[in-house]
Amino acid sequence: MANLPQFADLIDTVTRNQRGSIGSTMKDLNASIDQFAQLAAETKNATAMSQVEGVRKQIADYGELLKSLFRDTMDPVLADVAAGYGLDTAFTKARDGVIKTADSYRGLIADVREAFSYDTTKLDTLKADHDKAVAEIEATKNSQLAAMDAANRAKISNTGLNKAGDRLPIIGITREMMDLPPARISEDQEAEYAKQIAEAGTKRDEAVAAYEAQIAEVKGKYDLAVHTAIMAAREGLLRLVSGDVREQSAVEQALAEARGAAAGLDLALKDLGMSAEEASAAIETAIGKRRDLLARDFTEGLQDSIADLDGKGYLADLRELTKSIETMMADANLLNVDTSLVDTFFTKQAQAIVDGSELTGEAFDELIRLFPNLTGKVHAFADAVEEAGRSAAEVAARMQSANDRYFTATTDTSTLSGAMSAFNRRRMVEVQAESALGGGAMLQLEAALAAEKVNLIQGLLRSAYETERQEIEETISRLQSLSDEWGDLRKSLLLDDNLSPLSQKDQFLEAQKQFRELSAKAAAGDEDAQAKLAGISSSYLEEAKAYYASSEDYYAAFNEVQGVLANSESLAQQQLNAAKSQLDIAKAQLDAMTGVKESIASLQAALVEAMAAAAKFVPAMGGAPAAGTAPPATTGGLPGGSYSVSTQSSAYLANNPDVAAAIAAGETFGLPAGTSANVIAAAHYGIHGQTEGRGWQRGGLIPGFAKGGMIGNGQWNRDSVVARYAGGGEIALAGGEMVVSAPRVTPQTYPVLDHINRTGRVPANEGMRLDRVEQLLRTLIATTGGGLERVAATGEQGNRSAEQMALASRRASSNKQAA
Incomplete structure (x- = not known):
């Protein structure tokens, strides 16, 4: 038994016999071989016993080897122990590490022998x-x-x-x-x-x-x-x-990883149905891609280092930012998150890099060439004044954000008043913004805001209506069910011959008490009592007949039940009628809202038509010839009066690609949305158009005379005054012509000025009609919006009135029941 390892461990523990690594190893080996020897002896297997003795000799040789290794390294170990370093020292770690590594190398060599072995x-x-x-x-x-x-x-x-x-x-x-x-x-x-x-x-x-x-x-x-x-x-x-061990570079490690993965991938690809040739070709292609990626990263790293030495470290920062943005975009798409947040972050971070490096001029232009995706997203480094202005704007924005958060926290936008407060707050911001831009689109903005207000109120009313409608319909269904049930019971009691007077007095009195308490609650509107009234009525009559038989007292109880059920049925019918009335009122309110919305939509359509009609005052025009060239023949109005508007607009837009791009992007330059591109181009030409190389004896817009005034020192109505452009080129003016300053020429005034130039008359009627249309439209929008709010308020009041009427009806019925 002493040969058992567990027993030997027990003895060592109780005797505090601490074995060293050699002793522990030899003890375990000898214990194991003793067990095999015992098994061989029990089976009387001579071959096994011989093998056991051979292994026992090898164990003894191994023990001598361990002792020899220990003796060879004992002095340095004892020196470290005496110095207070303990046993876990650099020496012992290196010694044990080498021994372990050598064992693994021997295993490697054994694997080589096995892999390359041959059959003789x-x-x-x-x-x-x-x-x-x-x-x-x-x-x-x-x-x-x-x-x-x-x-x-x-x-x-x-x-x-x-x-x-x-x-x-x-x-x-x-x-x-x-x-x-x-x-x-x-x-x-x-x-x-x-x-x-x-x-x-x-x-x-x-x-x-x-x-x-x-x-x-x-x-x-x-x-x-x-x-x-x-x-x-x-x-x-x-x-x-x-210590002559050279660490692998990152590229060497990456290529080694690729080759290692490829070595394990060959068999996997074959298992997946590839032939040996296909697998080999695919692996070589993959390794080639890995090498290309490493080469790109290596090149970019060198370029970044060179750029950093040249003071252009921001290039590396922007390259890393671009890579991170690509990852963010992919993650945002996977999570179905708004990618505009990523784009905003990219713009702000890129601008921070530009500002941090103070990029201006050629350095900034070079950055845009290297990173074209920054075009339109960042600007050159601003000076101190611009920076201060931005800081002030940021402070204002933060204050506005705090105010918005406070408003959101203290306003319940699910109510009509809260929603109107939020809408008016937004309306004020948008109107102020449009005013700051000149107010050219104020009428369209007002129309859009009115339509949005209608949609907002309609949405709230529709939601309230749907909620109320569901509740009313549920009430109608419940009351209808109760009314039918009570009516059927009352009728069945009149025809029932099976009730018998066979009960005790106290049972009758208890049934009577429960019936009267429950009927009083039901008359007061208790839904639970109403649901139980039919059952207690039957029980009460059963007990009455059991106690009174067919006497007058029983008939009194019977009539009492009949009366209560009749009153309850009548009450249910009244409630049913009230609920139906409420539903009719809600439907009428919904129809009214729909009509208001359609009216606003009609107003919007009328506004677009009115503005399109106003645009007809803008004359047709054509593309102006280049400076210094002979003016084209004219027949009145703008050059080339015989041309169509489409032809003139196309020529003008061809000479002004920036205007063409803006119109294609949806810019209307103050005209209503939906106005044709021809009309928009004509209006833009009328205010900002090129005028090089043309005569002016027939009137029209001219650049120059910034303060306005009359052309003098020339022959009247003949091109006899020559003026020069600041950028080169000449124009001819006629004596007596009137120049209007640029700030006075707007989309609103240009049709009038052009009308005077063409006809010699002030278009008073047309202007008055347009002003009157705008005034009436604004008044109608305000009136309609206010009317819609009054519809909503009236609807809410009507709902409350209907509820009060139903409550009064229930109370009256309850009082009648109690009497």
Whole structure:
């Protein structure tokens, strides 16, 4: 029992016998071999017992090896212990590490031997196959001789002679005389058998030679692989001592990882249905892509280092930002998050990099060339004044944000008043913004805000209506059910002949008490009591009949029940009618809202038509010729009066691609949304159009005379005054012409000025009509919006009134029931 490891551990514990690593290792090994020895003895297996003794000797040799290693390294270990370093020191770690590494290298070499091992037993198989073939040939020959001898013996037996063939000559009878077959095979047959045996030998020799050549090649690979592994292990272990270990670069590690992954991938791809050639080609392509990516990163790293040395470290920052934004965009799409947040972050972060590097001029332009995705998103570094202005704007924005948050926290926008407060707050901001831009689109903004207000109020009312409608319909359904149930019960009681007067007095009184309490609650509107009234009514009458039989007292109780049920049925019908009235009121309110919305939509359409009609005052125009060229022939109004508006607009937009791009992006330059591009281009030309190289005796807009005034010193109504453009080129003006300053020419004033120029008359009626249309439209929008709010308020008041009417009806019925 002392040989059991657990028992030995127990003894060591209780005796405080601390074993060292050598003792513990040897104890475990000896305990294990003792168990195997005991098993061999029990089975009386001599071979196993011999093997056990052989292993026991190897264990003893291993113990001596451990002791030798310990003795060789004891002095440095004891020196570290004496110095207070303990046993877990650099020396012991390195020693144990080398031993462990050496063990792993031995395992590696063993794997190499196993992987490149070759089979030498095939040579014996080849020889055995040859011997078998020769034996088969000899067997065939012997079988033929045996058949011939059997035939001879049969003939001799038939003649009465002795079976021994050599006696035949003694009695004067030969084999030929008896027509017996020859005793031996012919020389040709002998030669054929010899040939077959020789061919089998030749075949064996060729197979052996080929196999030995193959074995020689395999053995060469085996010897080379084992030798290479051994030398690599030696070199590696020695480098652990010398410290001559060069760390792999990041590129080397990445390529090594790629080759390692490829080594494991080959079998996986074959398992997935690829051929060996396809798998190899795919792996080579993948490794090539990995190498290309590493080359790109390596190149970018060098470029970033050079840029940093040149004071352009911001290039690396922007490249990293671009990569991170690509990742953020992908993540946002996966999470279905608004990607505009990522774009905002990119813009702000890129601008921070530009400002931090103070990029202006050529440096900023170079940045845009290298990163075209920054075009329109960032601007050059601003000076101190602009920065201060931005800071003030940011403070204002933060204050506005805080105010918005306070408003959101203190306002319930689910109510009509809260929603209107939020809408008015937003309306004020948008109106102020439009005013700051000149107010050219104020009328359209007011119309849009009015329509949004209608939608907002309608949405709130629709939601309230839907909620109320559901509640009313549920009430209608419940009351209808109760009314039907009570009516059916009352009718059935009139015809029921099965009630019998067979009950006790106290049971009757209790039933009467419960009935009257429950009927009072039901009359007061208690839904639970109303649901139970039918059951208690039957119980009350059953008890009344059981106690009073068919006396007058029973009929009194019966009539009491009939009266309560009749009143309850009437109450339910009244509530049903009130609920239906509420539903009709809600539907009427919804119809009114729909009509208001349609009216606003009609107003919007009318506004668009009115503004389009106003645009007709903008004259047709054409593209102006370049400065210094001869003016085109004119027939009045703008150049080329015989051209169509589309042709003139196309020419103007061709000369002004920035205006064309703005119109394509949806810009209307103050005209209503939906106005055609031709009209917008004509209006823009009228205010900002080019005028190079044209005559002005027929009037029109001209650049110059910033303060306005009349052209003097020339012949009246003839191009006799020459003016020069600041950028080159000349124009001819006529004496007596009137120049209007640019700030006075707006989308609103231009049609009037052009009308005067073309007709010589002030378009008073047209202007008055447009002003009147705008005034009436604003008044109607305000009136309609206010009316819609009044519809909503009236609807809410009507709902409250209906509820009060229903409550009063229930109370009246309750009072009647109590009386």
